[in-house]
Each structure stands twice: as structure tokens, then as C-alpha cells.
Amino acid sequence: MNHYVTHLEAAIDGTRLPFGQLHGMHAGRPIWVRYDLEAIRKAVTPDEIAKRPPSLWRYRELLPLPMDVEPVSLGEGMSPLLNCPRLAEHLGLKNLWVKDESQLPTGSFKSRGMTAAVSMAKWLGVKRIALPTAGNAGGAAAAYGARAGLEVYVFMPADTPSINQMETAMFGAKAFRVNGLINDCGKIVKDRSAEMQWFDFSTLKEPYRLEGKKTMGLEIAEQFGWELPDVILYPTGGGTGLIGMWKAFQELKELGWLKSNQMPRLYSCQAEGCAPIATAYAKGERFAELFPNAHTLASGLRVPVAVGDFMILDAIRASGGQALTGSEDSISRWMSTGGQLEGISFCPETAICLDVLAQLQARGEVKPKERVVVFNTGAAQKYQEAYSFELPLYSPPA
Numbered sequence: 410m411n412h413y414v415t416h417l418e419a420a421i422d423g424t425r426l427p428f429g430q431l432h433g434m435h436a437g438r439p440i441w442v443r444y445d446l447e448a449i450r451k452a453v454t455p456d457e458i459a460k461r462p463p464s465l466w467r468y469r470e471l472l473p474l475p476m477d478v479e480p481v482s483l484g485e486g487m488s489p490l491l492n493c494p495r496l497a498e499h500l501g502l503k504n505l506w507v508k509d510e511s512q513l514p515t516g517s518f519k520s521r522g523m524t525a526a527v528s529m530a531k532w533l534g535v536k537r538i539a540l541p542t543a544g545n546a547g548g549a550a551a552a553y554g555a556r557a558g559l560e561v562y563v564f565m566p567a568d569t570p571s572i573n574q575m576e577t578a579m580f581g582a583k584a585f586r587v588n589g590l591i592n593d594c595g596k597i598v599k600d601r602s603a604e605m606q607w608f609d610f611s612t613l614k615e616p617y618r619l620e621g622k623k624t625m626g627l628e629i630a631e632q633f634g635w636e637l638p639d640v641i642l643y644p645t646g647g648g649t650g651l652i653g654m655w656k657a658f659q660e661l662k663e664l665g666w667l668k669s670n671q672m673p674r675l676y677s678c679q680a681e682g683c684a685p686i687a688t689a690y691a692k693g694e695r696f697a698e699l700f701p702n703a704h705t706l707a708s709g710l711r712v713p714v715a716v717g718d719f720m721i722l723d724a725i726r727a728s729g730g731q732a733l734t735g736s737e738d739s740i741s742r743w744m745s746t747g748g749q750l751e752g753i754s755f756c757p758e759t760a761i762c763l764d765v766l767a768q769l770q771a772r773g774e775v776k777p778k779e780r781v782v783v784f785n786t787g788a789a790q791k792y793q794e795a796y797s798f799e800l801p802l803y804s805p806p807a
């Protein structure tokens with residue numbers, strides 16, 4: 410057998426769909442990939458995986474690309490899990506780690522989703538993809554598309570960070586700015602896909618970006634010696650990271666690879682200026698409403714409506730976590746504090762997580778000794794607009 414996928418499954422109603430053909434969504438909602446976990450348990454052990462190269466493709470059996478197909482890769486994955494004692498002390502905690510995704514290709518964790526989705530699209534014969542982006546997904550799609558020889562169309566809000574605009578152009582995508590938000594960009598892709606023969610690569614509108622992002626959960630399990638932390642904070646836009654991580658934990662539990670089946674509490678962190686998931690969570694709803702007048706410097710979180718809303722909210726609730734907001738004013742302060750205490754290049758999205766973590770600690774909802782992981786999903790260097798400064802010009806003493 411050259412892969413372990415049994416079938417695809419519609420997330421909204423459980424409909425079974427065949428693997429090996431091109432799929433978008435089902436009933437307007439995302440699709441899960443399901444594996445023969447019993448066969449995987451017989452085929453490979455965690456010790457064998459530990460000996461493989463440090464790339465997310467080490468979890469090959471738990472990924473959809475057939476084993477004899479070469480992935481479209483830029484060497485992504487196995488990002489460092491950095492212990493942060495100085496930042497921990499500042500926050501009144503003892504055990505804090507940052508999973509540093511800023512070091513991945515294109516400077517964000519979006520490369521995880523794209524290596525998987527572009528590899529699958531190429532294998533399935535796709536020639537042309539299109540996607541809306543809040544910034545980093547467009548850059549990653551352009552890079553992996555270039556490597557695969559695909560034609561890539563990207564639509565982004567007109568005020569997307571300039572580095573994100575630059576990278577899409579540099580990697581040869583046909584990229585456009587749009588007067589509107591990411592959902593308006595998404596509508597352009599949806600409305601013109603048939604005419605333009607685009608395969609829609611929007612977040613969760615094809616099944617495989619999620620599988621790539623799932624590897625964040627596999628990696629922290631492996632890096633913690635197959636014992637999960639107590640608390641995870643994750644900045645949430647479209648939600649693939651959070652949904653993917655929860656899926657990874659369930660698969661590991663079923664595989665029997667975890668030393669304890671105690672699951673981490675997942676905290677979804679959003680900016681106060683764009684918080685559809687936190688709002689739905691507070692109201693006890695399973696589906697979120699479009700968040701009006703979305704604005705935040707944490708551009709990756711500027712996603713006013715998410716097709717996977719119910720998947721995010723189900724995962725948070727099943728884990729015993731919450732969806733909360735961090736303040737806009739705190740973004741540059743947390744970028745500096747984190748950077749000065751640990752030398753890590755914190756993106757604005759993760760600054761929001763640090764603000765939420767400070768709130769949780771103050772309320773006693775995260776205990777000082779709990780093992781806490783914060784995901785740093787991107788590199789600060791990509792956000793000139795969110796963190797501006799000018800160095801003083803040196804003048805020698807008279």
C-alpha cells in the first residue's frame with residue numbers, strides 16, 4: 410500500500426467521499442482526511458520516526474501524499490520548541506515554551522499547509538490555483554506554487570503588509586490588491602473559479618492545507634517525548650492550525666503513541682478588532698457571525714468569517730479551553746517585551762496570545778506550574794507596518 414488514507418469525510422454531516430480525486434468542500438463546509446490508524450500503528454513506530462530527517466514529511470504515514478510521490482518541499486517543519494524562562498518569569502509562570510514557526514520557509518507556519526496542499530494538487534493534476542489571503546498564505550502559496558511549476562493567483566486586501574505583497578510578486582504569482590477584506594477576496598476567487606479554471610486554495614476549502622498544519626500537533630507531541638503540554642495558546646484567523654492540532658492529538662491518542670491521554674486546553678486568541686470566534690464562544694454558539702468592521706494590525710487574524718467556525722469551536726470546547734481576545738494596544742508592547750526577554754521574533758498575532766496569557770495568569774485560569782506552549786506563527790520582520798521605529802543617528806562625543 411502506498412498511502413494510509415481510507416476516505417475523506419464531510420465535517421458537517423459525515424458524508425464519505427472517495428480519496429484520489431479532486432475535492433473542494435462538501436455542502437459548503439470543509440472535508441476531513443481519514444486514515445487507517447491500525448495499519449499505521451503496524452507500519453511505523455515513534456522511534457523510527459525520530460530517526461528520520463527533521464522535516465514535517467517525517468510523519469509521512471499520517472499525511473495524504475502517496476509514499477512514492479516526491480513532495481513539493483522547501484525543508485519545512487520541525488521548528489524549534491524554545492523554553493522561555495525569562496518571559497515565563499515576567500508572566501508569573503514556571504514552564505513556558507514558544508513553538509517558533511517564524512523560522513519556517515516564507516517566515517510563517519503557512520508553509521506547512523502549502524507543502525501538503527501544493528504536493529497534493531500537483532499529484533492530482535491541478536495546473537492553476539487561486540486564493541484570498543490576509544498576507545502570509547499568499548506568500549507561501551506563491552513560493553510552493555513556483556517550486557511546483559503551478560500558476561498561482563492571489564487576492565489580498567489593499568492594506569496587506571508590504572512584505573506580503575512583495576513576496577507574492579517575487580515568487581511570480583499573479584497577485585492583486587482588493588478594496589475590501591479577505592472575505593471579499595474569497596468571493597472573487599469563488600465567483601471566477603469556473604471561468605478562470607482556478608482550483609480554490611482558500612483556507613479549509615480544500616482538504617490538505619489542514620493536514621499540513623496538523624503536523625504542528627505531531628511535532629510538539631514528539632518534542633515533549635509524546636506527552637502533551639497542559640495549555641496551548643494559538644492565534645486564530647481561519648482556524649486551520651487549531652483544528653489541525655486537535656485532529657493530530659486525536660489521531661495520536663488512537664494510535665496509542667501518547668504516554669498520557671490527558672489533552673491540552675486549547676486557547677484560541679483573537680484581536681479585539683476582529684473576534685468572530687471569541688464572540689461565538691462567549692454566546693455559547695457553534696457557528697460564528699461575520700464580525701463587522703474588522704480591523705487589527707495582527708493581519709493574520711483579520712478574518713471576519715471562517716468556514717471552519719464550528720470545527721474551531723468544537724475543538725476548543727472539547728479541550729476545555731476558551732476563545733478570548735487580546736488588546737490592540739498591547740501588540741507592539743508584547744512584540745518588544747518578548748523580543749527583549751528571549752530574542753524571539755514575535756509576530757503581532759502571537760503578541761495577542763501573550764496578552765491573553767497574561768489575562769489567564771492574572772485570573773488564575775492558568776496555574777504557575779502548568780506547561781504552557783505559545784505558537785509564534787510568523788516572523789516580526791514581515792510586519793513593518795505593525796512595528797515601526799527609527800534608530801537614533803550616532804553623533805560622536807564632542
Ligand SMILES: *Cc1c(COP(=O)(O)O)cnc(C)c1O
Nearest residue numbers: 545646647648649650709786787
Ligand atoms: C494565518 C496566520 C494566523 C492564523 O492562522 P489560522 O490557523 O488560519 O487560524 C496566525 N498567525 C499568522 C502569522 C498567520 O499568518
